[in-house]
Amino acid sequence: MTRGAWSVRVVRDVRLGVKNVLLHKLRSLLTMLGLVFGVGSVIAMLAIGEGASEEAISQIRRLGSRNILLRAAKPAADQNSNSGRARLSVYGLLYDDARRISETIPGVVRVVPVKQLEQSGRLRGRDLEMRIVGTTADWFDLVKRPIVAGRVLSAEDISGRAHVAVLTEWGARRLLATEHALGETLTLGGNAYEVVGIVRSEESDGQGMQAPDARTDAYIPLATARERHGDVFFKRTQGAQVREQVQLHQILVETADEALVEPTARAIERSLETFHRKKDYEVSVPLALLRQAQATRRTFSIVLGAIAGISLLVGGIGIMNIMLATVTERTREIGIRRAIGARRSQIVSQFLVEALVLSAVGGAIGIGLGVLIPRLVTVFAGMPTVVTAWSLLLAFGISVGVGIVFGMYPAVRASRLDPIVALRHE
């Protein structure tokens, strides 16, 4: 005997399921609510978590995963004596540090020393507080700053102590209101430089607040900076004038391989410890930060997964509860269908499909909620959020899975009813 094509039966079962779900609209809606909020909150939380970690990770990645970043750090003892204005604080990385690292530490490919100082820049009568960055040609390669116009510093510029500068796009616009600053003469603290190139500005260098920031950088050869501007400079902060002597503000170290980053960083640290009497530097490893950020993301995902699991479990129990009630309520209908000739498996599929309809519709509404909430969070809280396709699929899949798992028991129970007993049920 034919019981109809498989696909036709499925379509009919689904239609019957939808019909029965629609029969009790409020009840079905309340049943779905658990899954709606479960799925919605899972997607929303994943989107917020993803947004936060994506930002952190891309920031770290910009620093380069094979790189080690050394920064000058003013020791705490020096900071306290800021008020003594005659005092000269001497700290930071040394020219010798850069040389030593490149000569003695194995696994190091390139060492890029960076000297930073603040000077007012002047170009054709327009002024801008700028940050002079004295560095070498490798710097542009290491931080992967694209060229907008002209060229970056060359090895000849460095060795020849050329009086040339590379501006950022932002700085060039501010100084000249155009990008066509090439060949112009820029005056920095009384010294003249020829503008030879313009590079893309960096939105933020992570240190954020302080001005002038990375957008106002003027890149010049390190030796030129040392020769023309010296190591001692004044810093005007919070009304007080501070004299500082810093040779190098940063040293970027590139290693041959990601695997070498951490041992190299330890070797550098040991070397610095030997030659610095106080801790006037910081060693940061973007790769370690990246790993840390990724580990944090993983932990976050596990915690979220657990919360998601619990909320979906609760939703599933809600579905099971209502399906058990439905089966009891419709015992007689089950008896009728069985007497007429429905197989057990057909009763199972009838009630399972009903549970699935509940969970799938709940999951779909939950997806809507899960897409909406991150938008609202972005608009009202200003937090970046990323709704990934896999989180939608995951949440929806779990909700349908919950429907199957928690719908199965009531459905099987329905099919196991003795038709004779079921028919007598009042």
Added chain:
Amino acid sequence: MRFYQKNRAMPMSMYGRLGAVEAAVEFEDLTKVYEMGAERVHALRGVSARFEKGSFWAIMGASGSGKSTLLSILGCLDRPTSGTYRLGGEDVSRLDDDALSDIRLRHLGFVFQSFNLVPQLTVAENIALPLYYQGVSERESAERAEKFAATVGLEGRLTHRPAQLSGGQQQRAAIARALATDPTVILADEPTGNLDTATSIEIMKLFRALHERGKTIVMVTHEPDIADWAEHRLVLRDGLVKEAT
């Protein structure tokens, strides 16, 4: 009290053909033992009978006589403890649950005392319910529902819900549902038990009409008046056949 005449006016043509007619229902030595804890209840103690195709039987007996058990077995809702049961020539006494479901779907039409229509379905959908399980297309199901609704006098009620119908109308819908698959046997379990006398007569007239059109009907009743509408009687007492006429 008797409200209607014993109707013995059987179509004689059918009697004449009796010997040649094959059996729709045939059972031999059926027993059914229920285990109720330590106690064994013998509901049937060896029941045999042969219902020919096109016959109309009434199974009678007091409560506890075993008539409900016999109907469950004849309806393939239960299996006998021992004995054989042939339905349309096929031995169905040892089939598994799925096979029994298929037999019910193909060979049997049920009419119950309490009508047993699915409340959320319309009359048409209720009539077509077994067709759903047979995998009959929706269009054909609708056509057949309409046809059988007309057979039982329910034209124009196809879109009603059971609750909107009188008891008699509900039972007519149930009969139409039993007819929808053109079964070998229609099994009726106290079909007039929930109906008043006038409606009962209407329903019995409908059964007579179906019988006259050649349907095999097996009806369980404890009311002699209702049993009188049938052609034959099988009277049970204490799980045994007391009388078969």
